[in-house]
Amino acid sequence: MERLEQQFYELPTLELAEKLLGKIFVRTLPGNIQLKGKIVETEAYFGNMDEACHAWRGKTARNHVMFQKPGTLYIFFTYGNHYLLNIVSEPENIPGAVLIRAMEPVEGELFMQEKRGTNLSTNLMSGPGKLTRALAIDCSNNEQTLFGEEFFIENAASVPEHLIGTSSRVGISKSRELQWRKFILNNPHVSKVRVG
DNA sequence: AGCGTGATCTTT
DNA sequence: AAGATCACGCTG
Numbered sequence: 001m002e003r004l005e006q007q008f009y010e011l012p013t014l015e016l017a018e019k020l021l022g023k024i025f026v027r028t029l030p031g032n033i034q035l036k037g038k039i040v041e042t043e044a045y046f047g048n049m050d051e052a053c054h055a056w057r058g059k060t061a062r063n064h065v066m067f068q069k070p071g072t073l074y075i076f077f078t079y080g081n082h083y084l085l086n087i088v089s090e091p092e093n094i095p096g097a098v099l100i101r102a103m104e105p106v107e108g109e110l111f112m113q114e115k116r117g118t119n120l121s122t123n124l125m126s127g128p129g130k131l132t133r134a135l136a137i138d139c140s141n142n143e144q145t146l147f148g149e150e151f152f153i154e155n156a157a158s159v160p161e162h163l164i165g166t167s168s169r170v171g172i173s174k175s176r177e178l179q180w181r182k183f184i185l186n187n188p189h190v191s192k193v194r195v196g
Numbered sequence: 197a198g199c200g201t202g203a204t205c206t207t208t
Numbered sequence: 209a210a211g212a213t214c215a216c217g218c219t220g
Contacts (some may be wrong), residue, residue: 052215056219062204080201080218099215120220129216171215191216 001154006012006147009070013046013089017182020087020098023050024106024154027135035111035135037103037125041183043169046089046096051174055095062149065143066095073151075132075142082129083138087146101128101170101181104189120192129193159184167193 006025011019020039027035045053047163054063054076065074066088073096074086103125105112112124112134125131132138146152166184168176170193183190 045215053213054215057205060205077203078214078217080203080214082201082216084215101215169215173213 001156004071004146004153004155006069006071009087009089009146010091011089013044015181016087016089017042017044017098017180019158020100020153021164021182022156022159022183024151024156025100025103025135026149026154027137028118029111029136033108034156035108036106037131037135038106038189039100039102039153040187041100041102041181041184042102042123043099043101044089044096044180045086045099045169046094049175050178050180052169052172053095053097053175059095063095066097067093068143071143071146073141073144073146075137075139077139079129083132084128085132085135085137090122099128100131102126102183102189102191103131104135104187122188126189 017188020042020060025037046055050056054140055066068088070089071094072088073081074088077083083087085100086097105124113119116124116134125134163185165183166179
């Protein structure tokens with residue numbers, strides 16, 4: 001299966017969030033271990049109007065990766081426990097990223113079960129903190145790209161518009177009015193929406 | 197519905 | 209230096 005190239009990640013952030021749905025994220029580990037997941041839920045973060053975007057006020061030590069080339073991984077640590085995976089978007093020096101919020105396991109499920117401490121398929125990667133744990137991703141992977149052997153995304157058919165849901169982003173307090181969450185309707189691996 | 201957990205950012 | 213917040217997940 002063909003891999004997504006640089007050009008794909010140059011799409012405007014919101015469009016990228018939509019087009020990433022259905023694509024196959026691949027993470028390779030030493031020992032011929034390959035983990036794959038179908039992306040089923042994303043969120044867009046970009047622009048200086050978006051107060052929920054880490055970079056809306058400018059560059060800092062944490063968010064500087066958001067200013068790098070599209071297709072770079074931006075990973076940050078939050079709530080004292082969780083690593084969240086983003087794919088950088090927008091041209092270099094313009095901050096933007098797509099948060100990967102949920103995936104459907106495609107390959108390497110046993111490895112994921114071990115990492116996650118559960119064997120329920122719909123609980124392995126059905127949340128942004130869950131999927132990084134299932135894929136053994138942490139801040140050491142920050143700033144790596146999707147153009148090497150360790151991380152890449154395989155192309156797959158785009159999800160038709162009528163099967164895509166849209167909503168406010170989950171777990172933020174600012175910019176609640178922006179409907180920048182995208183997900184595959186009725187897919188059981190989409191995260192449970194947090195209340196409040 | 198409540199809490200752990202620690203880095204980051206804002207305010208003093 | 210101190211306080212608030214936080215793109216979450218788990219328990220109950």
